[in-house]
Amino acid sequence: MILSIAWKNIWRSKVRSLILIGTIAFALAGTIFILSMMDGWMKDRNIKLIETQLAHIQLHNPQFVNNMSITDTIADGASIIEEIKDMKFTQAVSGRIKVMGMVSSSYSSQGAIIEGVNSIRKDDVSKVYKYLSDSTSKWLDKVKRNNVVVIGRKMAKKLQLVNYQITDQSLQKLKDMGLPSDVLHKLATVKDKKFHTTTNFYNTLEKILTEKQFDEYSDLIADASHSYKIGHKIILRMQDTKGDVVEEAFRVIGVYNTNNDLFDGMYIFVKKSYLASLLGLGANTVNEIAIITDNQKKVETYKQAIKQKFPSLLVESIFDMDPTMRIMTSLVWVYYAIFEAFILFALSFGIVNTMLMAVMERTKELGMLMAIGMNRRRVFSMIMNESVLLTITGGILGIILGYLIVLYTGHVGINLTKYAQQGMEALGYSSIIYPTASPILLLETTILVIFTGVVAAIYPALKALKLKPAIALHTDV
Amino acid sequence: MKKLFLIILTIIMTAGLWAQDGAEIVHRAYLKMEGRSQYAQMTMIVKRPKWSRSVSMKFASQGTDYALVLITAPAKEQGQTFLMLKNQMWMYNPRVNSLIKLGPSMMSQGWMGSDYSNDELLNEGSITKDYNYKIIGNDVIDNRQCWKIELTPKPGKNIVWGKQILWIDKKDYLILRTELYDEDNYLVKTQQATDIKNMHGRIIPTKFIITPEDEPENKTILTIEDIKFDVNIPRSFFTIQNMRRGLDINFNF
Numbered sequence: 001m002i003l004s005i006a007w008k009n010i011w012r013s014k015v016r017s018l019i020l021i022g023t024i025a026f027a028l029a030g031t032i033f034i035l036s037m038m039d040g041w042m043k044d045r046n047i048k049l050i051e052t053q054l055a056h057i058q059l060h061n062p063q064f065v066n067n068m069s070i071t072d073t074i075a076d077g078a079s080i081i082e083e084i085k086d087m088k089f090t091q092a093v094s095g096r097i098k099v100m101g102m103v104s105s106s107y108s109s110q111g112a113i114i115e116g117v118n119s120i121r122k123d124d125v126s127k128v129y130k131y132l133s134d135s136t137s138k139w140l141d142k143v144k145r146n147n148v149v150v151i152g153r154k155m156a157k158k159l160q161l162v163n164y165q166i167t168d169q170s171l172q173k174l175k176d177m178g179l180p181s182d183v184l185h186k187l188a189t190v191k192d193k194k195f196h197t198t199t200n201f202y203n204t205l206e207k208i209l210t211e212k213q214f215d216e217y218s219d220l221i222a223d224a225s226h227s228y229k230i231g232h233k234i235i236l237r238m239q240d241t242k243g244d245v246v247e248e249a250f251r252v253i254g255v256y257n258t259n260n261d262l263f264d265g266m267y268i269f270v271k272k273s274y275l276a277s278l279l280g281l282g283a284n285t286v287n288e289i290a291i292i293t294d295n296q297k298k299v300e301t302y303k304q305a306i307k308q309k310f311p312s313l314l315v316e317s318i319f320d321m322d323p324t325m326r327i328m329t330s331l332v333w334v335y336y337a338i339f340e341a342f343i344l345f346a347l348s349f350g351i352v353n354t355m356l357m358a359v360m361e362r363t364k365e366l367g368m369l370m371a372i373g374m375n376r377r378r379v380f381s382m383i384m385n386e387s388v389l390l391t392i393t394g395g396i397l398g399i400i401l402g403y404l405i406v407l408y409t410g411h412v413g414i415n416l417t418k419y420a421q422q423g424m425e426a427l428g429y430s431s432i433i434y435p436t437a438s439p440i441l442l443l444e445t446t447i448l449v450i451f452t453g454v455v456a457a458i459y460p461a462l463k464a465l466k467l468k469p470a471i472a473l474h475t476d477v
Numbered sequence: 478m479k480k481l482f483l484i485i486l487t488i489i490m491t492a493g494l495w496a497q498d499g500a501e502i503v504h505r506a507y508l509k510m511e512g513r514s515q516y517a518q519m520t521m522i523v524k525r526p527k528w529s530r531s532v533s534m535k536f537a538s539q540g541t542d543y544a545l546v547l548i549t550a551p552a553k554e555q556g557q558t559f560l561m562l563k564n565q566m567w568m569y570n571p572r573v574n575s576l577i578k579l580g581p582s583m584m585s586q587g588w589m590g591s592d593y594s595n596d597e598l599l600n601e602g603s604i605t606k607d608y609n610y611k612i613i614g615n616d617v618i619d620n621r622q623c624w625k626i627e628l629t630p631k632p633g634k635n636i637v638w639g640k641q642i643l644w645i646d647k648k649d650y651l652i653l654r655t656e657l658y659d660e661d662n663y664l665v666k667t668q669q670a671t672d673i674k675n676m677h678g679r680i681i682p683t684k685f686i687i688t689p690e691d692e693p694e695n696k697t698i699l700t701i702e703d704i705k706f707d708v709n710i711p712r713s714f715f716t717i718q719n720m721r722r723g724l725d726i727n728f729n730f
Contacts, residue, residue, distance in 0.1 A: 106637045106659035160659075196663045199691040232660050235635050245565070249635045 002378060006385035013358070017390060020354045024347055024394025024449075025401055031343045032402030032445060033409070035336055036435035040410060042328050044430050048258050051127035053267075054321050055290035056299045057306060062314040064287055068113075070099050070279055071241055077286035080310060089293045089302050094118055094125045095286030097275050101238030103151075103268060107160035107197060112268050114236060116275030125290040128256050128269060136230045137254035146274040149234065150254040152264030157198050161229040161252060164201040165194050170225040177220060177417075183213050187221065198222070220417065228255045236270070241280045248278055259430040333440050340448050348456040355387050355460035366464055367472025376465050383461035384454065391453030399445055406437040499610030499626045503643065506650040507605050509681060512706030514539040516730050519704075520550075524696040535728050537708075543715040547726055556723035562715060571723040607634040608641070618654060619671065622647045638665075649673075649680050664690045676704045705730065 010017045050056065059080070063072035074080060077095045084093045097116035102109055118124040119140045129139035133153060140148060156162050166187050175184060186208045195201035205218050230252060237247040250270065258264055276283065293302050299317040307315045319326040359366070366379060414433045520533045532554065538544035544561040548554045556571040566579040608628035616623045623644040630636040639662055644654035655668040666689045670682035683701040708730035713719065719726060 104637050106639065106657065106665045196659075196661060197691050203691070229661070233637065235637055243565075247635045249633070 002382050003385055003389075006382050006389055009358070009382070009386050010390055016354060016357070020350060020390055021394040021397065023350055024391060025398035027343055027347055028395060028398025028445060028449070029402035029405060031340055032399065032437065032441065033405050033435065035339060035441055036402075036406040036410070036437045037414065037433055039332070039438055039441070040435040041429060041433050042332075043436055044434065045260075046325055046328065048131075048260065048430075049322060049325070050292070050296075050318065051130065052258055052263060053126075054318050055125045056293045056296060056318050057291040057303055058316050058321065059289040059291075059306070059310065060314045060316070061287065062312075065314065068098065068100050070239060070281075070287070073281065073285045073287045074289060074313065075282070075285055077289060078284035080313075081286075081289060083309065084289070084291060084306065087302075087305065089295070089298070089305075090291060091294050092125045092292040094290055095272070096126070096288040096290060097272055097279070097281065097286055098288050099238050099275070099279065101236055103155070103159065104235045104237070105159035105161055105232065108158060110155065110158050111266075112155065112236075113266050114238060114275065115267055115269050116272035117269055119271045119273070125292050126269075128258070128267075131256040131258045133228065133255045133257040136228065137256070139254060140269065140271050143253050145251075146271055147248060147250045148253045148270070149236070149250040150256060150269040151234075151252055152267060153255055153257040154261045154265030155268060156228055156252075156255050158265060159234060160197045160199070161232055161234075161255075162198055162226050163194060163196050163229060164198070164222060164225050165227070166191050166221075166225045170221075173224045174217075174221060177224075179217055179220070180213075183209065183217055186213075223417075228252070230254070236268075238279070240278070246278050259432075332438075333444060336441055336444055337448070340445060344448055344452040348452050351387060351391060351453065351456035352459055354390070355383065355457055356463065358386065359383065359460045359464045363467060363472050363475045366467055367469045367475070370467065370469040371473060379464055380461045383464050384457045387457030387460070388450065388453040391449055391456070395446065395449030395453075398449075399442060403437055403442070406435045409433075410435045410437075499612045499624075499628075500605075502612075502624055502645050502650065503608075503610055503626060503628070504605050506643070506645045506652050509650050509679070510652075512708075514708055514710050515704065515706045516708050516710070516728060517704040518702045518728075520700045520702065522696075522698040522700075524694070524698065526694045535726075537710055537714065537728060537730070539710050539712075539715065543712075545715055545720060545726070547724070547728070549724075558720040558723060558726070560715065560717065560720045567717065567720065569717075569720050569723070571721075576717065576721070603634070603636065604628070604641075607631055607636055613642070616644055618644055618646075621651075621653065623653060651680070651682055653682065666690055672700075676701070677706070679704075679706060 059074065061072040061074055063069070066072075074095075081093055081095050084090055094117070099114050099116075101112055101114045103112045104110075115126075117126050117128075117140070121129050121139055121141050128150070129141075132139060132150075137150070140150060151159070151161075168191075171184055171187060171191070174187070175181075189208060190204060195204065201222060202218060205221060206214050209217070232252050233249050234252060235247055235249050237245060240246045256264070256269075272286075273283070275281075276285065291302075291306075293299055296318070300319065303315055303317040370376075370379065411434075414435070415431070416433065417431045515536075515538055517536045518534075519536065520531060522531045523529060531551070532548060533550040535547045535549060536544070542561075542563050544559075546559040548557040558569045558571075560567045560569070568577045568579055569575070570577075608630055611627045611629075612624050613627045614625040616625050623646055626643045626645060628641040628643065630638065630640075637659075639658045639660035641658065642656040643652050645652055651670065651673065653670050657665045657667070659665050666687055669686045669688075670684065671686070672682060672684040673680060674683045676683065681701075681704070683704075685699040687697040687699075689695055710730060
């Protein structure tokens with residue numbers, strides 16, 4: 001009864017109510033979108049981190065983490081891996097060999113972490129093969145020969161293993177990205193010319209573009225017109241178990257791109273068995289065992305189980321290895337709540353204002369209702385209901401709208417490449433964001449919206465209670 | 478009669494030349510700058526668009542396996558020593574009294590900020606072994622007749638270059654110019670050798686300039702002030718004890 005009266009009251013002043021509902025809806029949609037964007041961004045980073053580097057749990061020789069010395073291995077790696085395979089939470093487990101070394105091309109030499117992985121991709125925890133940059137790139141399992149290597153995009157750039165050529169296709173691509181036609185015209189002057197080093201290409205760009213254009217667009221242009229020198233020879237150099245330097249020529253068969261400069265510029269992948277033979281390691285020896293479990297939330301429990309089984313090894317969960325991951329997974333709801341609380345706090349002023357107006361302009365009417373015997377509790381709850389209904393309507397619309405935006409952008413992605421590629425990728429974040437709406441976020445939003453509606457109505461409702469029927473009846477509004 | 482004599486002379490001369498193949502020429506040229514042992518005093522200037530620095534050093538080596546370098550200038554690095562034994566390298570800094578063994582990750586970085594890499598300093602010997610050699614023509618550099626010899630790496634060798642072209646002086650077997658190419662046969666960098674002088678009985682170039690093709694304003698210039706070959710260096714010279722003596726190391730051979 002009170003509820004339906006409240007609902008009708010809301011629509012007695014359509015414009016005012018609609019404005020408030022609209023305000024709430026848009027504010028919430030925006031909040032949900034922004035939080036989902038951050039969520040998607042972090043998830044993307046976390047998934048990549050798990051897939052390419054950390055997995056869920058890692059085992060090492062306790063000495064290994066100090067200086068990555070190749071002598072600090074897990075000698076009976078093969079049997080440990082078999083035992084872990086039999087543990088019921090294990091989804092995938094694989095042994096790796098990691099060694100610090102040097103990579104040289106004709107142009108430069110770079111420090112690198114050389115990682116030996118299973119050459120059969122389904123056996124491996126590492127999913128770097130998912131990030132191969134283009135169709136000319138192959139993963140290690142597609143090639144029979146042993147001395148092959150897959151390097152990251154940033155490493156390819158550092159070793160000058162990238163060719164550049166501005167073609168019609170790249171011009172079209174840049175046009176679609178919204179580059180000014182002035183820049184495109186300038187680029188057309190060097191169309192079809194081949195540049196075989198990054199330095200040379202950038203020097204040319206610097207010459208034909210203005211300084212501002214160069215700063216803004218050079219990386220985009222480079223990205224649109226590059227191709228990797230697949231098949232080129234690079235020399236890997238590292239210390240073997242005896243402390244001697246071994247060097248070997250490898251062919252680059254693929255380039256991967258995880259949009260993380262730190263990783264792409266450091267990690268290169270070779271076949272484990274071949275790396276072991278170069279280093280003089282036994283066939284069963286590894287220096288890192290990586291495990292993917294069935295549930296990321298329970299890794300701490302699983303970690304303890306593994307620790308008990310192999311007390312001599314250092315067992316680390318993803319949360320030990322990347323503390324930000326812990327914050328993101330366990331504290332993310334607090335973060336959402338704080339963010340939303342601010343938005344809703346600001347909105348509540350609007351609600352208080354509207355409800356106060358509603359009470360004031362209906363002073364006479366409220367006086368009348370009281371005079372004919374509507375008790376104070378009912379008046380109070382009527383005002384409350386009006387406020388909550390108003391807020392919830394706006395809230396639901398906002399959540400639906402926000403969710404739709406998230407669904408759409410999560411499907412097509414938000415491309416920030418044009419604005420901030422370098423900065424974000426240097427930090428390990430992708431510059432294309434796919435927002436994801438988490439259920440926690442939607443639930444939290446709903447609860448907070450109702451809470452706001454209730455709190456914001458208290459003051460106007462109290463105001464209504466203070467009305468004296470006799471005086472209110474004689475008020476002219 | 479005179480004509481016949483000329484023809485015979487030409488035949489003999491050219492036959493003499495034909496008899497030498499590329500490998501032999503490169504080997505002889507390599508030996509020119511190589512001795513059982515050597516001592517040298519030199520200055521390296523590293524030029525970059527925005528800065529340049531100069532390092533002076535004394536250097537002694539025995540074969541390809543033993544070498545010791547002492548930095549004599551600038552003052553900041555004075556007394557630092559580098560010791561190479563086989564394919565390992567140590568660095569000693571007298572100021573902080575610290576001895577560091579250079580790991581493989583540090584080996585290939587440019588040595589003292591130059592366009593030389595530590596690795597190039599250690600692996601020079603491969604120029605006489607790991608390539609196929611072909612004389613591809615004649616040329617003149619600084620009024621000297623030169624062979625142009627193309628070096629292509631033998632398959633399976635750990636060489637980053639697609640090819641090298643050497644200009645070797647016909648009279649004194651001096652490598653006057655080296656062009657280093659990548660696998661797509663693009664020029665990567667050029668080394669020029671000039672200022673040919675007689676150093677204690679050997680005629681050799683004393684100034685070497687390395688220019689990367691893409692960044693011609695980045696140069697490394699190495700000037701040899703003094704060099705002696707086949708000097709007697711006791712084995713005890715190439716030890717960690719000796720390298721710790723820093724500026725007090727006795728280079729009088």
